[in-house]
Amino acid sequence: MKPRICATCGNQFMPFNTTHRVCSPGCAIEFARNKAKQSFKRKTRKEVKKLNDGDRSIQLKKAQAAFNAYVRERDSREGCISCGKINDSKQFHAGHYQSTGAHPELRFHPFNNHKQCAPCNNHLSGNIVNYRPRLISKIGQKAVDWLESTSSTYKLTLDDIKEIRQFYKQQLKILKEMDSFERWSDGL
Numbered sequence: 001m002k003p004r005i006c007a008t009c010g011n012q013f014m015p016f017n018t019t020h021r022v023c024s025p026g027c028a029i030e031f032a033r034n035k036a037k038q039s040f041k042r043k044t045r046k047e048v049k050k051l052n053d054g055d056r057s058i059q060l061k062k063a064q065a066a067f068n069a070y071v072r073e074r075d076s077r078e079g080c081i082s083c084g085k086i087n088d089s090k091q092f093h094a095g096h097y098q099s100t101g102a103h104p105e106l107r108f109h110p111f112n113n114h115k116q117c118a119p120c121n122n123h124l125s126g127n128i129v130n131y132r133p134r135l136i137s138k139i140g141q142k143a144v145d146w147l148e149s150t151s152s153t154y155k156l157t158l159d160d161i162k163e164i165r166q167f168y169k170q171q172l173k174i175l176k177e178m179d180s181f182e183r184w185s186d187g188l
Helices: 025-053 056-074 118-122 128-139 141-149 160-185
Strands: 090-095 111-115
Touching: 025 056, 056 090, 056 111, 056 128, 056 160, 090 118, 111 118, 111 128
Parallel strands: none
Antiparallel strands: 090 111
16 A cells, blocks of 8 residues: 555555545544534534525615615616716715615615715715705606605515515626627627
């Protein structure tokens, strides 16, 4: 038999048979502990994933992230809905016209969300004074009136939230494909 390298300490040793992976009983104990830790981590990751799949708040955050990415891509060629600035170095958000706290039913509605620069969204609380006139010119007075008059007590179920997340992930993919096609066709 050929000499081997110990799986734990890295020293060379002469195995007694083909199944030996370690050089000594001390290394065998350490090897077994490491295997047990790896197995525990794998089980823990699976359990966490299973818990996350059933956690409404985690799924809501994931759905919101997918929706926000869709809104930023949809409005990528426009400026901030509040101040109109177009600046590639700024971080843009998906700013809500009606807040999600006051109107949770509008959280994922495309009329209620538009690309907004971080200063307007964070520091000026959405800069609603300037948001409204630009929103009217973008989607029309009727749609804005509808947004302002809408109120519902409907609460999304976990399945609804998962569906919304999948839908907006697909929509984002479609938008990106359309955008890359437009760039390609502009180069012809």
